[in-house]
Amino acid sequence: MSVLLTIVGIVLFVAGVLISVSLHELGHMLPAKAFGMKVTQFFAGFGRTVWSIKRGETEYGLKAIPAGGFVRIVGMMPPAKGQDPSKIRKANTGPIQSMIENARSAEYETISAEDEGRLFYQKAWWKKLIVMASGPLVNVVIAFVLFGGLYMMYGTPVAQTTVSTVTDCVVPASQASANRKCTDTDKLSPAKEAGFQVGDKILSFNGTRITSWDQLTPLIRANTDKPATIVVERNGAQKTLTTHTIVNQVQESATSDKLVSVGFLGISPTEKVVRQDFGFVVNQMGKLTVGTVQALGKFPEKLVGVAKSIVGGKRDQDSPMSIVGASRVAGEVASSSMTTAQKGAALVSLLAALNLFLALFNFIPLLPLDGGHMIGAIWEGVRRGLARLFRRPDPGYVDVAKLLPIAYVAASVIVVMGVLLVIADIVNPIKLFNG
Known part of the structure; x- marks a missing residue:
């Protein structure tokens, strides 16, 4: 019975994560479509495609690894200044320039003449900002609804x-x-x-x-x-x-x-x-947001402790964990001796905290995170606004492709951190209950 409850807890939590991720991507897709941007893919998960269906120009589907998701908005990277998009080719120059131009080439292989005016980079800066900010804001809303329901209905x-x-x-x-x-x-x-x-x-x-x-x-x-x-x-x-x-x-x-x-x-x-009132929910969300930001600031330091725990060190109870560790905790909660109401409250709290973390993590102003694209959109708005104010030539779109080397390094670091957390969650997992 304990094993069955553990499995149920894990399945429910993973389902909650997938729904949260899908809603995050929906937060990107809906305003993108509303602003006339071309969206070709909407998937929950990564890896091999398990199921998909095409509706209009967009393919919707489910991938095998339930650890994320993505929405493909066409034209995220503009051509270089003065460059004809139809003449973008793979580069054979230096490694960094090749990286940038090859990425541009891959992007524009899927773009046709009729997509003109529908590309992400061609839209107004504030539209791009709304599209990129809406994803993590959805996670904030999910966290608020879950915590609000928990505090006001359960207590x-x-x-x-x-x-x-x-x-x-x-x-x-x-x-x-x-x-x-x-x-x-x-x-x-x-x-x-x-x-x-x-x-x-x-x-x-x-x-x-x-x-x-x-x-x-x-x-x-x-x-x-x-x-x-x-x-x-x-x-x-x-x-x-x-x-x-x-x-x-x-x-x-x-x-x-x-x-x-x-x-x-x-x-x-x-x-x-x-049971608490709405004011308590708002106040608590503020405290949780501050606490999560502080935890993000200590993330590198905590990660060192996680690495040490893999080779026999002590794993701190408040150390970060991966989706594997969070799922394990959910299973442990489900099979514990707590009442059904307490188990439900603990699982809701865990999912709400995860959504708040995902939102704030994605707001970090660094590519490939949403915050990196948001900063690019804001900087474009500032540059063009100042140009109009001082009657200078339009500086054009912000070329986020130039930041790809940094984005690749950041993405590699994120992947390494994720792998490290998964290993730690398998070798030396966090346990809520002793024994």
């Missing part, structure tokens, strides 16, 4: 003021692990000394009335090693507990690896799933 765990666990001893966060046991040299936690019990409801801390766990945490941290008087409700009666908090190393936040030395008590809260 999100909210820490309550009732104690869930009482820590026996003081262990710095830098040494903590799931298997770390207290030793004779460890200090007794202040909460243990004070006599806290599971189920105690915290009413006040040093005279301050407590209404939420988010209110209590900064009070404990700011108390450092000073006396603490805590009023709790236990079995319907109020009880006053006294102790001294101590300074200990803890994570700055649940999403941060940074360690800070702050006041420590040694209790953790119970959690209750609470």
Whole structure:
């Protein structure tokens, strides 16, 4: 049964990824067709064609490898300045120039005279910008809808003021692990000394009335090693507990690896799933976007750790993973002991986070990503606008073909990173649950 649930989880997640990718490409295709651009192919996946059908001038289909997709818009690369498109030939000059001219030649082998005016590069810069931005924006919308549905219809765990666990001893966060046991040299936690019990409801801390766990945490941290008087409700009666908090190393936040030395008590809260409003969704999306951008900034550093994990190093729980790793996590969630609702929420959250990552990754202003084409369109608009303003000759289209060497290097790096992540996800995968 566990194996069957794992397979179901993987299949559902992969299907969600394929739908997300297809909608991303649809985001490119629909405005392209609306602006009169010629679109010849729309495929989900890569590799060998499994199925396809042609409708009008566009072939729609499914490829064998469910790890992406593409839409072919004709005329992405303009001819060189002053060059007749009909006379583009494969070059036999230097390697870089050959690379550029050969790419132009391959592009224009499929272009005929009747395509004039329908080529991507011939359209207004703002139309090109909309076409390229619409793909990742679709992923942003998908992430917003999924997270919004999750938070508003199911809810999100909210820490309550009732104690869930009482820590026996003081262990710095830098040494903590799931298997770390207290030793004779460890200090007794202040909460243990004070006599806290599971189920105690915290009413006040040093005279301050407590209404939420988010209110209590900064009070404990700011108390450092000073006396603490805590009023709790236990079995319907109020009880006053006294102790001294101590300074200990803890994570700055649940999403941060940074360690800070702050006041420590040694209790953790119970959690209750609470439905949220639209304002919470907007606020949370903002936080998730900032967090994802920061994660992208740390990507090279994290990748080094991933490479080390392949040869026996420890794999960090927050390290990046490939579609293989994400699918494995989805299968692990599906076969876990969580309730059906919790499993569904976890899978939706995973797919939503993936869509947000795909959107922000594609916004990176570097070819062959969408952001690279967007920057080209914006630069074209700026150049032509300035030329009109100062009554100078039209500088023409931005020749993105000149950036192909950089694009090929970037694409090679992306492929290498992808292969590295796949290997790590097979050799040393991230596991949500121990055992």
